[in-house]
Amino acid sequence: MSEPPSHSSLHWDEQGQPLSASFGDVYFSRHDGLAETRHVFLEANQLPERFAALAPVHGQPEPIFTIAETGFGTGLNFLAAWQLWRQVAPVGVRLQFISVEKYPLGREDIKRALSLWPELGDLTQALLAQYPDYLGPGIYRMHFGPVSLTLIIDDAVAGFEQCLTSTDARWRSPRFRADAWFLDGFAPSKNPEMWREELFAVMAELSGPATTAATFSSAGIVKRGLKAAGFAIVKVPGYGRKREMLRAQWQVSGAPTASAAQRALDIHPRATHSGGKHALVIGAGLAGCHTARSLALRGWQVQVLERDTVASQGSGNPQGLLYSKLSHRAETLPAFNLQALVYAQGYYAPLWQEYRELGEACGVLQMATSEDKARAQQDVMAALGESQQLVRRLSAEQASDLAGLPLAAGGLFFPGCGWIDPRALCRILLEHPNIQVQTHCAIDQLAFDGHNWRASDSEGREWQGDVAVIACAHFSGQFAPLAHLPLKPIRGQVSYLPATRESLQLRIALCERGYLAPARERRHCLGATFNLGETELTPTARDHSDNLAHLGDFGPALADSLGSYPPQALEGRAAFRCTTPDYLPIVGPVADVDAFKEVYAPLARNARAQITASTPYVPGLYVNTGHGSRGLAYTPLAAELLASTINAEPLPLTRELAKALHPARFLLRDIIRSNAKR
Incomplete structure (x- = not known):
């Protein structure tokens, strides 16, 4: 967030079509952009026949067809491919659409452009419902049933290089192989920076023997680039007034794949497991339930194992706020906070609409009750840019009007956020035919037999899976492969306050030192304390008193209305948050600790030493924990990251952020620090 994101500047012609003011070019044919897309990209890549020919095979992973695109623009190509997929693809197969866009359009511009094609109306609405409110540089993942869209905001070359495991050509391998390329974007004469040699080189690395490509352009730079990358090209009739276009087939067989030793510098590798699709997930809190759902949606059979009941620990509060600092x-x-919040908003939006018991997308106000906080929020707004829709800054008067009662200060208002009942959310996530849940089973043995993971409890019951995911907060450290993780439980207590006539007017959620949600069934949830080192979970009058003191941040109206309750008479709930030293969650494959230390031992002598052996992992073992007090914001994206890793899919985060969450980062840190202490 060092500088605001760059968005495309548009002009609109008399026919209501968008033109790029920056590049002086159209986004699609003035004659019929949808017909152009079908001719140039769908038909030239033979997608009707290829989609129809896909077929699921019993006992095998779901077939996935991958389309990679340069230039998302208005999203028209994506919607056309999605529409065709719905028409001809069989049930049980998935479409993965990956698009890179340097200058994204805002939601309203996309809505206006796509309104030209009413036949795409339902698809357009689905896209707009999940389209991010903020589109700075980064990776944004959206799901539409069996269709997923990964939108990478970056230069085309840099964006697709994020789909390789390293920027160093000696060590990198592809995270996907494209079945078809849509080479779109503005014409080479208008935008030569995109159509450079490096683009075609990275295309080659992400292509395989069956990969095809199509583009509206037949310019020499495009023909030379495709040929140099190993594509055989054919000139075919273009659309409308364009006499020629290109279609291509990748001809280079046996694409080089990085060896295990070459992947040593990649701390976030592809998954390595036995190949089956049965998973064990230990823990039925937010992390475990989101993980189970993400895997189930990919065709996995998931067994969730919980020591108590669903959402009984840190995920058991009746109200929590979706927000992020x-x-x-x-x-x-x-x-990461920004990426997680943007993803979570899109994830929860349809759930808020479908499930009344989930909570309310009422908006969240992060109040600024001091000059320092007000300046910090002003800096945030400057970094985000004025064109984004994620957040806006409100004065005290504006905030009070939204809230429905007088507030002490304004702040940052997040209209797409709100409050959620984590217990209801977990139950909703587990409602899937591919998910089975076993509660009241404290797993005391977890072992890999060379083929499968076996989990057993004290009663002798046993479950097995091809992979195992440990997602049980600070209890994760009880399993030997995770004993080294620096997990720290921090007690927190919430207070339940009977609503008053005044407090029932509150229409938005508030947070400052504490948080307060609008009343639910005439009761507010006020929280939460941070009690480092305390182990007793019985609610205390002292912590109720601390929570009540935070009401003063919100202003006299709420403080006078709710603050008079005697602390000793209040009800509440205490639980442990699971935190990490760097406050980032721990998500990814689990390293073999002893072998890892041996492989990376040279870093103890020289932090720049080159590691020539592959990173050793415990086969098929993963972890998702350490979300602290940000579980509602973090766990949707963390689960998507984990499921993408297990399925060897493109990641929903940049390589740098994915590595920042990797479980082995603490092992690596300790080895390097031992060198500094010498």
């Missing part, structure tokens, strides 16, 4: 600083934690 943003900063203008270009640092890892605020960067």
